[in-house]
Amino acid sequence: MSNPPRAASALDPAIAARLKRDRDGLFPAVAQSHDTGEVLMVGWMDDEALHRTLTTGRCTYYSRSRQDYWVKGDTSGHIQRVRSVALDCDGDTVLVKVDQVGAACHTGDRTCFDAGDLPVTVPHTAAQ
Known part of the structure; x- marks a missing residue:
């Protein structure tokens, strides 16, 4: 994947300096319900997406x-x-804590993480 052409961001330089991005200038953004703690979805942001998120409230x-x-x-x-x-x-x-209106997942589900738990085979005592 090559770096997508994007406009320069107005993100605060102090925040931008703290970010570590992948080779395409992106980083993961985890959306979590602010009141329940439920993880809703994971998306990708770059500096401009973060700037817009911080300044628009969406x-x-x-x-x-x-x-x-x-x-x-x-x-x-x-x-x-x-x-x-x-x-x-x-x-x-x-980590973006949000008020989620409706479904967070593109499938129409509340969360992207409801497809069922994967089996964990490590005994509980071994994890201590």
């Missing part, structure tokens, strides 16, 4: 397949209103 992601920005809910009505944004300790992932 989650903006970067679509790797369309190579364009998208605001969650603009077409579906299933919007994410931003409550808080945090950068992880390594600077390579953001």
